[in-house]
Amino acid sequence: MSYRIEQECPQCGGPLEMAETDRLLRCSFCNVQSFLSNTGPLHFILPRRQPDPFTIYAPYLRFKGTIYSCLDTRIEHRFADLSIKGVKLPFLPLSLGLRPQAMKMRFATSAFPGSFLKKASSENEILARAAKNSTIRDEKILHQSYVGDVFNIIYLPLSIINENILDGVLERSLTTIPQGSLPFAGTVIDSYAWKPLFLPALCPQCGWNLDGEPDSVVLFCSNCSSGWQAGGTSFSEIKVKVTPASGEDELFVPFWNFQIEARGIRLASFADFIRVTNQALVIKPEWEEMKLNFICPAFKIRPHDYLRLATQMTISQRYSLESTESIPAKNLHPVTLPHNNVELSLKVIMANSAVSRTGIFPRLPEIQFRITDYFLHYLPFDKTSHELHQKTLGVTINQRVLDYGRSL
Ligand SMILES: [Zn+2]
Ligand SMILES: [Zn+2]
Structure with missing residues (x-):
């Protein structure tokens, strides 16, 4: 299941919608193509209906891809599509469940008011959980690795209202804070600076329009015969x-x-x-x-x-x-x-x-x-x-x- 994202055109501000795996956006208002050039995981927010300037954003690690396990005599593979909490807070739901499917996500930038919690789980923990497979019993796993379609972070908004911690998407209480306790003890507030990096899809070498499909991770210049991939604040040639x-x-x-x-x-x-x-x-x-x-x-x-x-x-x-x-x-x-x-x-x-x-x-x-x-x-x-x-x-x-x- 691919999630949907709402975003403004980086050139003209017109509304755009993209799939989680899209990289090349074509704006129907200004006709300019923009390429999403971030190299690490993308960060998304599940938007909330009731704005709260004191929102706390809890990270979930989202993985979609295949886990391969080499056992004694065979190779098992398993397709996984999951989102697992990235901080150790017992009152948080283990997974985001259907929340990201029911709504359009936004890129998580520091322009959203509130505090972002730093993720505490590593990618490897998530993969180990994703790799759990009922068909592997008492067998020694000799090697495990994955091919990832998606490895992103999704933030769930939380609020504290009347001694309750509220799931900001469902607007429902997750837990009541017992008197004198610190429910977020042990978590760290992140100095949050992530943002999507959009580049106009123009060849860095000759200025020609780069070609690709919405889900292309490599764009090509037919004028100077070059290939380009995400490189952060600029394209990286391949x-x-x-x-x-x-x-x-x-x-x-x-x-x-x-x-x-x-x-x-x-x-x-x-x-x-x-x-x-x-x-x-x-x-x-x-x-x-x-x-x-x-x-x-x-x-x-x-x-x-x-x-x-x-x-x-x-x-x-x-x-x-x-x-x-x-x-x-x-x-x-x-x-x-x-x-x-x-x-x-x-x-x-x-x-x-x-x-x-x-x-x-x-x-x-x-x-x-x-x-x-x-x-x-x-x-x-x-x-x-x-x-x-x-x-x-x-x-x-x-x-x-x-x-x-x-x-x-
Ligand atoms: Zn535009
Ligand atoms: Zn070129």
């Missing part, structure tokens, strides 16, 4: 490689390519990867010199398909593909997963690639990856009625799977 199409209406599908430095396992070349995952392939001498890339979908897709595609793509780098830096003007599938939302999944991809799991799974806890470089690669896929097909690599994607991913 390296883009494109394998040219051979036909007219092939669709270009984006993949993140990561180079890593591994500890606890030898993984310096593509040949090492083939050995470690014991693929039934005869290792060619040139693979010993070939840099290993972990290759993952740069678009939202269901967990099972994500793992399958990442595994196939990583193994298929043995086929050499021509590539240029010239970005096509049309038929690009949007990049909807930022590189830092998928980086943690690389170990799971290695585990999933292993033909025999007994060799590599027990070693997972000791293995560590550090990303040293990354780039975005667009590959052409042939379209038939139901399928997209990458001829050289022999990789297929069901068209419905691709469309479904946009609605996740």
Whole structure:
């Protein structure tokens, strides 16, 4: 479920509405496109009906994405969509429940009167809770990581009225304050400075309009062939490689390519990867010199398909593909997963690639990856009625799977 946000156009102040995962806003009043360039979690407020200048905002951590758990013999995945309180206050509801679905959220800026409580729980606690899975019993979890669609903070407004702490959304008492007690003891007021960072969607290099869909996390300049992602107060350029199409209406599908430095396992070349995952392939001498890339979908897709595609793509780098830096003007599938939302999944991809799991799974806890470089690669896929097909690599994607991913 994607939440809705109300926001004014950063250019003309006209009213806009966006989905929680949208990054590129097009204003229908002034026609200007603005890009949301924050790099960390976005902060939202659930607006209240009764204004109160003494509102206390309690943080909730909101996660939507897939948790992967590597067990002895298999990889479990679980889609999680939850919001859990980020401060240890016993009277607060554990989760926001349906509140964010019933209303439109706003960006949480310090322009809202009141005090913001500092979050006390870490992302890892939230993920551990999200990963709880009834199908995992008494089994040792060797490795757990996630691919996040959303990792944000939502503030619930609270008021103190007549010795009662009020849920500012439902306007209902959460608890009565016992005489002489300090209900907010142990929490810290945050020196709150977060704000949404909107940039006009213009190429920093040549001033041309940048292209993208509302949910695109990477925008492209068709004039100077460059790619741009969120970088805080300015855009950050990313390296883009494109394998040219051979036909007219092939669709270009984006993949993140990561180079890593591994500890606890030898993984310096593509040949090492083939050995470690014991693929039934005869290792060619040139693979010993070939840099290993972990290759993952740069678009939202269901967990099972994500793992399958990442595994196939990583193994298929043995086929050499021509590539240029010239970005096509049309038929690009949007990049909807930022590189830092998928980086943690690389170990799971290695585990999933292993033909025999007994060799590599027990070693997972000791293995560590550090990303040293990354780039975005667009590959052409042939379209038939139901399928997209990458001829050289022999990789297929069901068209419905691709469309479904946009609605996740
Ligand atoms: Zn406008
Ligand atoms: Zn440009």
